[in-house]
Amino acid sequence: MNINIAIVDDHNVVREGIKQLLEIDGEIKVIGEARDGIECLEMLKHTIPDVLLLDINMPNMNGLQVLEKIKANLIKVKILILTIHNEVEYLIKAVNIGVNGYVLKDSDSADLKKAICAVYNGETYIQPNLTPLLKESLRKKAEIKARESDLLTKRELQVLELLSEGLLNKEIAYKLDISEKTVKNHISNIFKKINVSDRTQAAVYAIKNNIVDIL
Template identity: 35%
Template sequence: MTRIRVLVVDDQSLFREGLRAVLSVDPELEVVGEASNGEEALRACERLRPDVVLMDMKMPVLDGVAATRRLQVQQPRCKVVVLTTFDDDEVIFEGLRAGAVGYLLKDASTAQLGEAIRAASRGESFLEPSVASKVIAELSRLRARPAAASTLVTARELDVLRYLGRGASNKEIAAALFVTEGTVKNHVTSIFEKLGVTSRTEAAMRAKELGLI
């Protein structure tokens, strides 16, 4: 059985140790490393190639939002689940816009934590119930806006969006569309600007919301 490789990122060493102890009981999970800030997390991800990162939001040196955003560029296949004490709207949406696929509070149960990690490894989202209600409210608000951006997306950008929605990397998209990675990056940048998003995950969510994919 191939276990899900997990990296724990938090600036509190006792919390990291506690998480490692809790997760080590699950035979499907393997904690491959720890980091105390965003910079350490990026270096650890490059070295250890985890499947899922449990990311705190408020940390020194480089916070969780910035680290998640950079990780989406460097290793888009690595999924981030936010694990934090903050549940205010601004922090929630910053984390999700940066590319996190899950959001849990630190008082979540062991079962919720395991479920969130498994969902993330499958490329699915998992949100704390209180967070999910806020996201639904925000999506309802966004649906009320005109979808003018959808008329600006070109046919080729739509192709790229479809692959983004499947979690494909730039290299995989380039191979599928018979173009260079540089061309894909240009399309992704253009898509971000047109849809008003800052991450691949948010682009896919926005495209689905607009009925583009």
Template identity: 45%
Template structure:
């Protein structure tokens, strides 16, 4: 029986070593590669073609969200489990839409971690039970009707909104438009205020619903 091959992507060496120790205590799991940033993670998955990649959400060069999008665009068969310190509700639904197979917190019980890896390798989706309530809350929030803008957006704000809908970070938007990151942040704040929205996820939903991208 072949082992479940896993790549670990986290910018903290101690975290990777801890995960590796836990997983390789199991006779049916083998860690075949490690990555310290998103770019390395993408390359490791391309070259090693593991069954599963444990992907930290906050990494340098390319974060876990962006790295996941790259892998999914390339239609690679590797299953992605997002690993994070926080219950990032803002990302959870968006990541599920991109096709991730799992979403777990770093304080997960070791046996539950093993269970998650085995589950996604079988083609199942594994969401840490403690995150289920957050997932439902986020779904309900995004299902609510979004109010129209109290004031019209400027042409620049519409550009920023379009890039947010594409999943770009403030730094990426600043490079794209040739403006400072602080200016981008100011535009984002103005967009949220004018549209009566709470966060970037709602901005993206608004843009898609109103055919602004």
């Protein structure tokens, strides 16, 4: 089995180290490298690996932004996040965007190869010790959503999410295909139900209660 990969990381030493570790047995070949998100997207215009190893913290454009761009542009490449971040928020954001795998940089070479092979074969691979954190976080978020759905209607939740993303009433109306007056009515009802007086407080409420993502 020969797997072509590309490595996207802003540290030259890290890229070189990963390359040496993975190419030892000849089953994996590094066919591309990039130092940041912009270089990565340029690389993908002419080089499409089987699996893209993607760091999160990078200048110009971070890994999650790159992931969103790749998905939006329907670029057919499997993506494995390789990062130092073990915070479940990053993992959830990556999963929601559509990542194929998520592994920490402190993994040994055998585990990294296992992850690459799994992703290459069409599986979703989450580093085992992160899985319980992901499940627990999703469970809590589902519980909060359920409670909020009793308090706010489905449409009010949609308005609150868009409001929290910084959209104006006119933009919310366009997104939801409703009138601007209806949006204003929904916002007024939301403020009363969650006991806030302005959009900023409403956005903070939405973030604290996991109604919207902070990343």
